[in-house]
Amino acid sequence: xxxxxxxxxxxxxxxxxxxxxxxxxxxxxxxxxxxxxxxxxxxxxxxxxxxxxxxxxxxxxxxxxxxxxxxxxxxxxxxxxxxxxxxxxxxxxxxxxxxxxxxxxxxxxxxxxxxxxxxxxxxxxxxxxxxx
Numbered sequence: 001x002x003x004x005x006x007x008x009x010x011x012x013x014x015x016x017x018x019x020x021x022x023x024x025x026x027x028x029x030x031x032x033x034x035x036x037x038x039x040x041x042x043x044x045x046x047x048x049x050x051x052x053x054x055x056x057x058x059x060x061x062x063x064x065x066x067x068x069x070x071x072x073x074x075x076x077x078x079x080x081x082x083x084x085x086x087x088x089x090x091x092x093x094x095x096x097x098x099x100x101x102x103x104x105x106x107x108x109x110x111x112x113x114x115x116x117x118x119x120x121x122x123x124x125x126x127x128x129x130x131x132x
Contacts, residue, residue, distance in 0.1 A: 001014070001015055001016070002014055003041070003049075003113075003115065004115075005047075005113055015041050018039060018040040018041075019037060019038075019039055019086065019119075019121070020037065020038045020039070020040070021035065021036075021037045021061070021063060021086065022035065022036075024063055024065070024084050024121075025082070027063065027065035027084070028065060029065050029066065029067050030065065030067075031064070031065045032062060032063070032064045032065075033062075033063050034060045034061070034062050034063070034089070035060055035061065035063060036051060036052035036053070036054070036060050036061075037050075037051045037052070037060070037061045037063075037086065038050045038051070038052065038097075039051070039094070046098045046099070047096040047097070047098060047109070047111070048096070048097050048098070048099070048106055049094040049095070049096060049113065049115070050094055050096075050097055051088060051093075051094045052095060053090070055095035055108055057091055057095075057112045058091070058093050058094055058112060059088060059089055059090030059091045059092060059093060060089065060090070061086050061088055061089065062086070062087050062089050063084055063085070063086055064084065064085040064087075065082070065083075065084055066082075066083040066085055066120070067083070068080040068081060068082055069081050069083055069122065071122075071125065073125045073126065073127055073128065074127045074128055075127050079125045080125075081123040081124070082122075083120060083121065083122050083123070084120070084121045085118065085119070085120050086117075086118070086119050086121065087117065087119075088115065088116050088118070091114075092114055092115060092116040092117075093112045093113060093114055093115070094112065094113050094115050095108055095109075095111075095112055096108075096109045096110075096111040096112070096113060
């Protein structure tokens with residue numbers, strides 16, 4: 001994923017996906033909820049992005065449970081896979097928190113990033129061909 005933390009003309013921060021959204025597996029098809037989400041950066045950036053309205057100027061994300069899709073797993077079986085759509089809303093801003101040493105607690109830096117996004121997450125049914 002490419003994050004343009006320095007604005008649209010700056011080089012992007014490229015990182016692997018690491019979304020943390022609580023309890024989306026409990027949603028049935030058609031359900032829509034609004035909740036916080038945080039995103040860990042794996043590119044050497046100290047910032048963990050919190051799409052969380054409890055931080056001033058930041059916003060939660062909308063999580064929509066989509067209809068199941070049929071996929072073929074590594075065993076060659078056709079199985080159902082769940083899907084979700086996550087999308088920014090409101091101000092489309094994320095709060096930047098950094099890990100404080102030595103206790104490891106994340107602390108708000110006061111920096112906010114405008115990061116509008118939408119992503120569809122598809123479950124990878126077991127047995128899967130590769131991990132992750």
